[in-house]
Amino acid sequence: MFQAILGAYGLHAEKFKIEPFGSGLINHTWKVWHEGSIYILQEVNTAVFRQPQHIAQNIREIKEYLNQTAPEYLFVAPITTLGGDDFVIIDDHFYRIFPFVENSCSIDFVQQPEQAYQAAKQFGQFTRMLYAFDVQKLKPTIEDFHDLPLRMAQFKKALAQASNDRVNEAKSAIGEIIRHDNIEAQYTQMVSNGALHLRVVHHDTKISNVLLQAETGIGLCVIDLDTVMPGYLISDVGDMMRTYLSEANEEERDFNKIAIRADVFAEIYTGYMEEMDQVLTSAEKQFFIYSGKFMIYMQALRFITDFLNGDIYYKTSYPKHNLLRGLNQIDLLNKYIAKQSEFEGMIRKIDRNKKEAHQIPGSLYSK
Incomplete structure (x- = not known):
């Protein structure tokens, strides 16, 4: 599975370490990394999001707008495949890859x-x-x-x-x-x-x-x-x-x-x-x-x-x-x-x- 997904982005799965990532309860998420190259791989839960294409369309529309009006804003959108697609679809499962934002973190609870x-x-x-x-x-x-x-x-x-x-x-x-x-x-x-x-x-x-x-x-x-x-x-x-x-x-x-x-x-x-x-x-x-x-x-x-x-x-x-x-x-x-x-x-x-x-x-x- 990982070989087919990563291959769609020109990445060789055998070179990467892949491990579960984050605390989200809806989508399955993995960290994919090798020698300084880090990505976030995610499978969209189609039981919740029945039309993943709508997600992709929304993100594209917003990204295009922000590129024109606020190009300095850090908008973390999925990377497109070598074929220009938003998802890799395998057996009706939808996968996508995001860039990993260096020197960033997230927290699960408000402590301060x-x-x-x-x-x-x-x-x-x-x-x-x-x-x-x-x-x-x-x-x-x-x-x-x-x-x-x-x-x-x-x-x-x-x-x-x-x-x-x-x-x-x-x-x-x-x-x-x-x-x-x-x-x-x-x-x-x-x-x-x-x-x-x-x-x-x-x-x-x-x-x-x-x-x-x-x-x-x-x-x-x-x-x-x-x-x-x-x-x-x-x-x-x-x-x-x-x-x-x-x-x-x-x-x-x-x-x-x-x-x-x-x-x-x-x-x-x-x-x-x-x-x-x-x-x-x-x-x-x-x-x-x-x-x-x-x-x-x-x-x-x-x-x-x-x-x-x-x-x-x-x-x-x-x-x-x-x-x-x-x-x-x-x-x-x-x-x-x-x-x-x-x-x-x-x-x-x-x-x-x-x-x-x-x-x-x-x-x-x-x-």
């Missing part, structure tokens, strides 16, 4: 607030650079990926069809999902009244999808572009809130370890708005805090739905695994909502300080 700032700034920069790009040129790579009304409909269907045992076991989680259904109602209203603008967004803003300078920790660029497609800022901002704010992730069974780090929230806001402040409408800015509720609630909804359906989507390691994941996210949601007033105060303070800095002659932020 500065890391959240660097990541948020990179995701904000990516969307800002593409604000004038015709978003209609992009194809959805996962249909209805962050469609909250659809997720709610799936939950209601699962609830109606679930066994009595599953419903009883999930009783408290179901009650919480229903109690917070205003989050879905608010999303529907925002979309219907045009308050949210379709933009080019990443849709998977976990910290590992940002390359950092290995020595300084400064952000270099965003990677893993398979989910880049038309969407709303609440997807990118919300996913950062969901995955950065607590040191405990959705697998944590001890909910006492789930805690919201307000200083991390401040860094997400600061980094993202440094790039997007002049791009977002005043209406969109009002939904910054809502973004976290949106994504955390949707993930809770998906876990509980899967539990009610008999655990058919997410892989599980023990009984009630998806139920616990859902309860974990509900706990995170409640703790996030409890911080809303504090978040609002932090945003006012950050904005006020930025405004005052603009007025100081010679200030780093003065215009």
